Amino acid sequence: MAAGTDLHAYGELTAACTRCRLAEGRTQVVFGSGDPDADLMFVGEAPGFHEDKQGVPFVGQAGKLLERLLEGIGLGRSDVYIANVLKCRPPGNRDPQPDEIEACEPHLFRQIELIEPRVVATLGNFATKLLSGRPLGITRVHGQEQEITLGARNVLLYPIYHPAAALYTPAMLKVLESDFARIPALLTGATPAAPASAAPVFEPVPEPSPAAPAVQLGLF
Numbered sequence: 197m198a199a200g201t202d203l204h205a206y207g208e209l210t211a212a213c214t215r216c217r218l219a220e221g222r223t224q225v226v227f228g229s230g231d232p233d234a235d236l237m238f239v240g241e242a243p244g245f246h247e248d249k250q251g252v253p254f255v256g257q258a259g260k261l262l263e264r265l266l267e268g269i270g271l272g273r274s275d276v277y278i279a280n281v282l283k284c285r286p287p288g289n290r291d292p293q294p295d296e297i298e299a300c301e302p303h304l305f306r307q308i309e310l311i312e313p314r315v316v317a318t319l320g321n322f323a324t325k326l327l328s329g330r331p332l333g334i335t336r337v338h339g340q341e342q343e344i345t346l347g348a349r350n351v352l353l354y355p356i357y358h359p360a361a362a363l364y365t366p367a368m369l370k371v372l373e374s375d376f377a378r379i380p381a382l383l384t385g386a387t388p389a390a391p392a393s394a395a396p397v398f399e400p401v402p403e404p405s406p407a408a409p410a411v412q413l414g415l416f
């Protein structure tokens with residue numbers, strides 16, 4: 197519960213953050229939501245249109261699919277913590293700039309220190325490359341856990357596709373389901389090898405970029 201109090205207090209502080217230019221165009225800071233003591237934390241890229249308006253990460257169609265995938269492994273939104281690398285919406289959902297990432301990174305690392313998750317699941321290319329510190333894209337590394345230090349915390353990094361990818365490429369849903377199916381074992385410390393089906397069985401599909409139609413639907 198102490199973690200919850202501290203996280204709440206840190207969220208209130210962050211609500212007034214002006215460390216980077218994204219403070220100018222935002223409706224509000226989208227800090228994160230869910231269980232402050234969660235063992236499983238999801239990290240996406242940045243708030244989109246609806247997130248910026250509602251102040252909650254992963255609302256809209258991608259958020260609904262994330263909830264369905266969670267239900268498939270017996271979890272709900274309130275069992276996990278969901279956040280983004282950037283807490284404010286980039287204008288027009290453009291790509292985050294390096295100085296914005298650098299400015300906002302301490303917020304994410306502090307969240308991780310306070311929540312103390314065992315598994316940090318990165319959603320999509322951007323969060324995966326940033327947190328893994330490796331240039332490998334999501335097509336190469338999805339479904340493969342990696343011990344890593346984030347902030348002051350050792351966690352199991354678990355890259356998965358952004359749920360929005362399955363909205364545009366239905367075959368991706370099977371891959372997402374397969375990668376989600378391994379999460380319960382990762383949470384309990386049993387880490388069986390990735391199933392063969394976790395390997396890409398199709399030509400790499402570019403993740404929907406913030407400039408793709410997803411933007412119009414407000415999925416990011």
Ligand code: SF4
Nearest residue numbers: 213215216283284300
């Ligand atoms: S994006 Fe992050 S660093 Fe920039 S103003 Fe928002 S909370 Fe602060």
